[in-house]
Amino acid sequence: MAALSTARRVVIKIGSALLVDRNSGALRRDWLDGLAQDVAWLKGQGCDAVLVSSGSIALGRGVLGLPTTVLALEQAQAAAAVGQIRLARAYEEVLAPHDITTAQVLVTLEDSANRRRYLNSRATLEQLLSLGVVPIVNENDTVATDEIRFGDNDRLAAQIAVTVGADQLILLSDVDGFYSANPAQDPTAKRYDQIDVITPEIEAMAGDAGSGLSKGGMKTKLMAARTATAAGCAMAITDGFVLRPLTALENGANATWFTAQSDPQTARKRWIAAMKPRGTVTLDAGAVAALQRGKSLLPAGITAVGGGFERGDSIAMQDLAGHVVGYGLSRYSAGEVAEIKGRKSAEIEAVLGYPGRAALIHRDDMAL
Template sequence: MNRRIVVKIGSSSITSEEGGLNRAHIRFFADELASLQASGHQVLLVSSGAIAAGFRRVGYAARPKLVHEKQASAAVGQALLMEAYQEAFAAHGIAAAQILLTRPDFGNRQRALNAQLTIEELLKLRAVPIINENDTVAVDEIKFGENDSLSALVANLVKASGLYILTDIEGLFTADPRKDASARKIERVDVISEALYRIAGGAGSAVGTGGMRSKIEAARIAMGGGVATFVGRVTEPGDLVAAVAGSGRGTYFASSLHSLPAKKQWIGFLSVPQGRVAVDAGAEAALLNGGRSLLPAGVLSAEGDFHPGDVIEVVSADGRILGRGVSNYNAWQITAVAGLSSEDASRRVDVSRVEVIHRDEWVTTYVPKEAELS
């Protein structure tokens, strides 16, 4: 069956520890992607590596830490990265297309649609869209998990069949296999829990920033869009084809049985919250387990400067993030009615709906504490 596939490659897979591109590795990955395309699949590539490719060329001895130094490195490195990909894919008669995105591009529905339509046209032309974060302008996004979350957002945007996040470790283990001989590989994950995050480490290499934790978060985002995810290693010819076929060297994350509709995907994962409200235990239970709307009586406090129609984050009394939703109130109105009954709240402020967040515009993002690992 022909599928739409998003492949994510990190800096450590295509650059050296000292900086600069490993063109042999880039040719290898181009060969693997070309094989998938030749078998009828539509292929998108999310590739990190601009900063790692450029920092030596501009004169830095090691990967820079200051934002403006990273941006300068990325400005040079992105051109070098695309040049290498163009050359590698040209050997297969495939055009490589550059698309640079930032988080706000997904938060704005029109810009996200424009990106989606461009990608659709490129796939129709059998080009390979190569997507990277625009590190030269995205100040906060330079610290954005080595493009792992970006790859999940792209997979959801284009309604991909699968997301394949390639790394230098053969999937998720109960401990770091490079340090602990008793580490056991987790073959499949059906539910992402706090336990899974706890066993994930930090950044994996000197040239990259994305550790296993960010890959778990990417899988969680992809699950929300109904996209299955593979996290693992591809080093030999045929490895990527095997991963797509279900026999890869890594961990498979199942897609959710109930993928979110497009609007809720935007609320839960693409939007940028404009504020937050804290809620009591009763409201927490109603939102997480009862499928109920958030009413003024359950609100403890509000932060930020938001307005009706803005997406806000909802946290528990002890600060745990529960989810996101579209507010029907201004921030000051929520402060004025916090803890009041719906009847008293409607007398206190003039709003179109008494619910602070209606259940149809609410998305739970809370991660449960435990889940069985297989």
Template sequence: MLDAKRIVVKVGSSSLTTAAGGIDPARVRRLVDVLAAVRARGAEVVLVSSGAIAAGLSPLGLARRPRGLAAQQAAASVGQGLLVHRYTEEFARHGLVTGQVLLTVDDVTRRAHYRNAHQTLAQLLDLGVVPVVNENDTVATHEIRFGDNDRLAALVAQMVHADLLVLLSDVDGLYDGNPATPGTTMLSDVRGEADLADVKTGSIGAAGVGTGGMVTKVEAARIATGAGIPVVLTSADNASAALAGERVGTHFHATGKRRPTRLLWLAHATEPKGRLELDAGAVRAVVSRGASLLAAGLTGVEGNFEAGDPVDLVDPDGRPVARGLVNFDAAEVPALVGRSSRQLRDDLGPGYGRVVVHRDDMVIL
């Protein structure tokens, strides 16, 4: 951990605010002091911070997080400015400049948006800025339920090619059950899915202002470790010890290898717009031989998509085996099903002889 040169730290709402809502200045200051110490030893830091909606509750006189979307967006509008202002002041005490980066699902699912977000974050880090990332809750719809920023933090870690992801919560690690139940045990290390077989996760939170729980944190850890990025899950109170390399919390060891950002984006940051149904031969060609998908291997199509959209490739039993960027609109695909490239070129023109999904635009699930 001490060798990590670029670290993404995610902190949840309940670790920054009071139970009644509103920012807790002492908690923010302690967190910033820890992150500034990491910067002082030469590592770069990206902070993914929840808390905009929670920070807006008290100024608006709201006793708890509202259920209505419009009220949540209003609270985010008020709270986001307060949250970033607090971070700006606290980091300035250490001579550090912060930059606000607000993202929505589109920014990590649409290729052009993803590339722009990646370039912005890279430039901020090159300039010595501490990026403070949050969802753009003011204009978001279902994004507000994006997983308490846990999944977003894992995607940001991939986006900036981080060496480490630290998830700070109000629980000191991953337990095999509810930590409030006697007899449960905290897992110190998770090296693969087998270590999670007996774990029962749920929404665990003390302050009642966050949205996530251990389910979203484990999902985020899977995404990051599958891309070669180790993860530490612990409480905000243990942030200093964790970032100093002490054995606190739960360590999720990297299970995969680093892959091109483009494939990480495709595997974890996209929602399929439809499904392409493959015969058994096409499944073998795509999965085992790394081949492109040809029209001859298609048996059907579902969904409403355009050329360039992500789609799932499913086997004869309907199970997704790959995801890729399709080269045809959904309306065009039925005419391609089961036909060879030569037939398509002869009957429909040279433009229809291309592959349906190129192997360079595909990732095996």
């Protein structure tokens, strides 16, 4: 089973029931202080951390005096608007004493479904992590409707784990793992320490959410596990109610680990290689040699462009003889590439009239 202390990048999902007292609607500050200590420990191990946190609606409904039952859409959006600012401030307050800078990132399903917006989200998160920031990610409940919702933060956390190339995803839950039945109803239910393959039998054991504050149940956690493990990210379900849940997990607390099918980089490159290319770029000999040394593809190395691709589309990279050397996700449209091909990165803004990215295809977005 995985160990947190060996992780390079971890996404931690925090549910509403952990953050907000069900009876009073107040923030559980002592719990959040403990989580901040855990995050500081992870950072001290050289590990990047991303928090995917519910809680805005639960906090906001307490401030507005709304019931704990299911809210109408406009009530939920109002509660989210009031609660989100309090949630962000709470994270900033508990992490600042550890010299950790936080950032708020609000997303909707469209940010992952639309490739251009997905690439923007990925670039932003990658930049934040490279600067040592801990992003606090949540669904943008103030504007999201049922049609554009992830619907629960388990699946959102899995998508974020894929986006940032995390090697571990930790779901802090109200149960200490995946059981063969609901342990609150069946005392003979068996907890699994490790699941290597999500079989139909495993799926049949999953139930739905049981809390008025939370939306995720075991079904959504299994969906999250499928997404994460296919992308090379191991996933754990563990009890989040203890004051130092990540330390407890590292010290052997009960959990169910879903094993990754590969490593994140291999899985991503396999995904890119499987995409249908929408166009081509022809590379000079210097650019081909640079790719083979692990470099990104710069506009200066492009001699020709073909196809009608848009930013975020997969394109084939070929040498001067027409042999395909790899595939990658373009950071520019075909029209833009036609204008900047053969140009140095410093010339891009003058040619296009606006700042652009230095690389046409970043090395993390290509499969040779």
